[in-house]
Each structure stands twice: as C-alpha cells, then as structure tokens.
Amino acid sequence: MIAKLDLYKVFCEVAKCQSFSKAAKELYMTQPAVSQSIMQLEAELDVRLFTRTSKGVSLTYEGHLLFEYIYSAVNLIEVGEKKIFEAKGLMMGELKIGVGDTISKHFLLPYLEKFHDLYPNVKLKIINRTTLETCNLLKSGEIELAICNLPIEDPSLEVKKCMDVHDIFVCGDKYKELLVKPLSIEELIKLPLIFLEPKSNSRQYVEKFMISKGVKIFPEIELGSHDLLLEFAKINLGIACVIKEFSKDYLQNHLLYQVELTGEIPKRTIGFCFLKSVSLSSSSKRFVEIVESNLE
Template sequence: MIGKLDLYKVFCKVARCKSFSKAARDLYMTQPAVSQAIMQLERELDTRLFNRTPKGVSLTNEGNLLFEYVYSAINLINVGEEKILEFKNLTTGELRIGVGDTIARYFLLPYFELFHNQYPNIKFKIVNGTTIELCSLLKSGEVDLVICNLPLEDSTLFIRSCIDIHDIFVCGKDYKHLASTPIRLEELVQLPLILLERNSNSRKYVEDYMLSKGLQISPEIELGSHDLLLELAKINLGIACVTKEFSQEYINKGLLYEIPLIEEIPKRSIGVCSLKSVPLSPSSTKFVEILERELKDG
C-alpha cells in the first residue's frame, strides 16, 4: 500500500498540475494510480479534496487549506534531503538567502564575493522581498536565511544582530537651509515627506517612534525603493527618510544634505534570521561564519 507521505506528494503534484494526467506524467505513474492515491487520501481524511471536472481538477476549500501545510512540509523535507548531500566539503549545494534589494546592494555584496571566492561551486539563490514576505518564505522552507531590518518579534526565529543602522532625513539643494540647524520632530512632520511604503519594516520603525512622541506621519510620497528615496530627494520633491549608512555616497558628494534633529531617532539593526526548528545548511552556516568573522575583524 502507498505510504501516507507518498499520498501527500501525489496530492501536492495534482494540486499544482490541476490535472491527474499531468501529475501522473510528472510522477512517472499511471493516471489510475494517481486517482487511486487521491481517493485513498480522501477516504483516510474523510474529506473531499478536489472538485473533478472534464477540464481537470481544482482544490476544494478543505483541499486548499491542507495544501498550504503539506506543501510547506514537503518543501522542508526536500530541503532536509538536499542538506544531507551538501556535507561533502561544500563542493555542491545552494546558498538560499532572502534579503531586500537595499541590504543586498549596500551591505551584503562584499560577503557574497568572499563566499563565492572560497566556495565557487555553491550556487546562489537570492530572493528579494519585504521582511514579512521573506520570513514567510523562511518558514515554508524556500530560503535558509533571511537578512532583514530589525526589530522583529517572532518566537519561531533565531535572530542575530549584525550591524547598527540609523534612520535620518535628507534633502536636496532647495531645502538645504534645513541642514544648518537642528529641528524639532514637530517641525519635521510638517514638511513634505518621502517615505518607504507602509509594509516596510523600516517605515514601521520610524512611524512607531513618531507615534510614541505623539506625532503622526503623513508622507506626500511613498515608495518601495530606498534608491528612489534618494533620487526624489535629490531633485527636491521632498524630505526623504533614509538609512544613513546606505546614503553616505550621496551625502559625501553633496547631492543630499542630512537634516539634523534635536531628538535623533534611536538606532536599530540589520540581522540574520533562521528557523529555530530547522538546522542551517552547511552553506548557510559557512556564510554566517564568514559574515560574523568579517564584521568582527572589520
């Protein structure tokens, strides 16, 4: 009799193919065997998982709920099997990291280079997204590490802080007079502000800090890119809230000016996140070691 894990693998394949016949081809099984496996699983769960039509199949509400859990579980199993194969001196394998564009460009590039020089046969899989999106991918087993903006509250994650960063406000030449004297937060929020989108962890941190001071931010422009924040501030469309460490080139060249605040926004961190319940792959372990060693030595 086909085992329960195999039943779930067939279930996932049918759900993704939306067809018994296509699933059968991918699994190198006969179509009757696939149909029998699905019927067996439905009997064991006493639940109909698929709607059958002449054009194919679609998940029922119950089937869709089950698929979310089973797909994540099978992904984690596949990751576990792959990790076993990587233990031979990191001669093969994949480094799967979830990270935002800004952190990748301004922070991680040198460490990617170091890792690649030491382990050239390890492939990179770098997935971009917001902190929330990346943590979801981490939990489903699609990435091994997430490097993101902190703070982050999640009891399922092991979080290591890497470097401190600072949120500042910058402006172009038309607002250069604001850079001469420190201003109060109450004055700042009255200016035409350019901020990251609401789903950004960086935006939430600054917004929460302002709310703790009894102030509400109403930006005139919201963006999904840190680089665009810098560029729009440079052409005088408003005052941009940016990460100081990632904006230094613009400030040093005189393209942007930091607006000093009487009460500076407290520093925060960039951190490395991994699942507490799943051991890191050898490649991920080695990447974290390189990152921590270089930061310590630097």
C-alpha cells in the same frame, strides 16, 4: 529492509568479484563473515543466489534477477552518501537567502562575492522580498536564511544581529536652509516627506518612534526602494527618510544633506533570521561565519 542493507552490499561485492575471498578483501571482512552474510540473505529470501564452483561463484537465475536491482540501489546509496560528504565540505550544495533590495546592494553583495570565490560549486539562490515576506519564506522552507531589518518579533525565528543602522532625514539643495538649526519632529512633519511604503519594516520602525512622540506622519510620497528615496530627495521633491549607512555616497559628495533633529531616532540593526527548529546547512553556517568574521 534496513536490516538487509549490509547483506545486500556483501551480495553485490561477491557478485562483482565472483569470489568470496576477493569480496572479503574489498569489504575488509573475513571470508567466513562474507559466507555467513550470503547464507543469511539466502535464508531470508528463501532462494539460492550463488552456485559454488572450484573457481569461485556464479549467480543463479534468481541471483541475476536480484543483482540487476540491488546493484543500482546500492550505487545510488553510495552516490547519495558521497553527495552528503561533498556538501559538508562545500564542494556542492545550495545557499538560499531571502533579502530586501537595499540590504542586497549595500550590505550583502561583498559577502556573496567572497563566499562564491571560496565555494564556486555551491549554487546561490537569492530571493528579493520585504522583511515580512522573507520571514514567511523562511517558515515555508523556501529559504534557509533571511537578512532583515530588525527588530522582528516572531517566536519561531532566531535572530543574529549584524550591523547597526541609523534612520535619518535628508534633503537636496532647495531645502538647505533647514540645516541652520536642528528641527523638532513637529517642525519636520510640516514639510513634504518622502517615505518607504507602509509595509516596509524600516518605515514601520520610524513611524512607531514618531507615534511614541505623539506625532503621526502623512508622507506626500511613498516609494518602494531606498535608492528612489535618495533620488527623489536629490531633485528636491521633499525630505526623505533614509538609512545613513546606505546613503554615504550621496552625503559625502554633497548630493544630499542630513537634516538634524532635536531628538535622534534610536539606532536599529539588520541581521540574520532563521528557524529555531531547523539546523542550518553547511553552506548557510559557513556564510554566516564569513559575515560575522568580517564584521568583527
């Protein structure tokens, strides 16, 4: 079938032009080459496709029958090729990203806006999930890129770091006296703590650090979003563990205050994750480039 594809293209052009010479010009071939292609196709199908006349050629009954199907098929192939070239040029296509709510709001949005301004015909598909869930979506093929809280240890995934972040503890006015001196972790855990849910990668990172210091945490409140951590701390329901870079408005406007610790939690990063075994599409590659160029 594949071997006949070029012959079918020649067949369609001759049928449309009703002339070997005109078809040769359209195909940038010599007339003998066109004639030879038709003769080869007729031999392989064991049927006569054209009737030769002094004015040109016309389709036989069998030729008409074949043309009805081949013309549509060749057109579809050409459309498919055109779509590929359009996608390469980002005139169309799809950008499929998995990301958590917090990273969406505080990191992703300006880059999505810039990408959409540059390539408005590329369809955006954004799925909000936890880090673990977005990694599973990657491996199932439902998304192409994940933007996650790192570290992630998965041999099937490649990671590109984007931005350093720092986990800190914040409080409202009620607990401002805590700011007089840095607290030890042992002093901190005696206070009412507000954390993200245990399945959160951010929570697991901080909890692992605490355990390395011989301390186990027992939060009084566990929430599903970073914004809720900030709001709960603001109304003095406890001391919340948040990401400093995503809490700047609250800190700068003195709605919340950072609780200093005697030992800081080591910084971590957020970044892109994608399958090692699968090449990124043109749209995904371009999006990564846009983010990286703006972070430099």
